[in-house]
Amino acid sequence: MSGDITTSRDADQTRQNILEVALKEFSEYGLTGARVDRIAKGTRTTKGMIYYHFGDKDGLYKAVLEEIYPKLRKSEEKLDKSNLSPIEELEKIIDFTFEYHKNNENFVRMVMIENINNGETLRKTDVDTGVSQNILMELSSILIRGQKEKVFNRNISPIDLHLLYTSFCFYRVSNHHTVSTVLGMNMLSSSNSIRHKRLVKDVIIAYLLSSEP
């Protein structure tokens, strides 16, 4: 019995099970559209446990939200950037960002949903800003190296650089339904994905290589 992975009476496992189901529910239906009863049905446990472990619906939503940013950071940290030129390292980061958004629509949707919620819940969490500090430090070092080597000729802040590629990677996933409808295409088709992945890198590199007019 104690070797059984799905043994009950293990609070951590129960919490984790609830969180997994809740992530699906919230990202599919939004904060207000999610149904606690539907989440409960999807778990190995009962609705009472959701309230026992997370207090209320908002508490559960907050717990789900608190998990998604650290997950992104952990993936990001796995990147190996040894012995790369500034351009290569930047391309590797953009590739990662592109793939992560493409493969984690749940993440993208949760972020959208939290923005519809005016970011109120995220502001209440002690969201590990180390997430972004790491990546910003890295972008900063790339920019400095590129400028020292006279490869990059533009002054741009790490934050703006980050916004430039992230906005594209995010938007093509977050808005694929409306864009595909309005423009009569399939934004996430594999041919579009391949071309877009190349495009976002080319555009940013072209900018960094170019000089102020």
Added chain:
Amino acid sequence: MSGDITTSRDADQTRQNILEVALKEFSEYGLTGARVDRIAKGTRTTKGMIYYHFGDKDGLYKAVLEEIYPKLRKSEEKLDKSNLSPIEELEKIIDFTFEYHKNNENFVRMVMIENINNGETLRKTDVDTGVSQNILMELSSILIRGQKEKVFNRNISPIDLHLLYTSFCFYRVSNHHTVSTVLGMNMLSSSNSIRHKRLVKDVIIAYLLSSEP
């Protein structure tokens, strides 16, 4: 009585009044978060009229959604592009897009909400795709002129070009809550807005001017 702007027993005026209030409600709370009773309270009329004129909540949501794209198109058409170089014309279009998103957070939020809704409602409307056809034709003509004049050295489709600048203009508004929290800044501050507006144009122009490696 009949000269009174807020005269009742005018179906068109009633519909318009409901639509205005509904846009605010839906864009603030989302499709599932919006409350029909709250909309009714905000109008000059009663809840019964919402059902009388729009059938049900989804019908009202659809009517709101159907209004926002044509509004964007009408604004876009007002742009005067006579006697401009390809670069100037493109800059004018990007400026417009940037300002429209910045000044119409309601529009941005409705699009987000519809994507959370998997674009199901938009697909049911006969959304005037002329909206985008016009702008795509214009981008196409800019690209062709720029290439003929040997100013632009890149092959990019009008759609991809459109996606590039729109994604940035959209994202900085749609995600300003979470980004501002995570990066510890105010994305929509006027100094950021001014810099971003310059940046998105510079990046795209730099790309078009550069040549394939």
Added chain:
DNA sequence: TTTTACACTAACTAGATAGTCAGTTGATTC
């Protein structure tokens, strides 16, 4: 003037939904 039809109101209803609670179970401690 009467009729007709559209525009409208206020009170109502059925069902959904977040949240509660009294009691049970099982592992751990003494």
Added chain:
DNA sequence: GAATCAACTGACTATCTAGTTAGTGTAAAA
């Protein structure tokens, strides 16, 4: 092996919410 306590269940409830309906007011047609 009894006591303790965290983990858990299932049935319950108050409230909220989309949607309905019976009937009223008004303007224009007949």
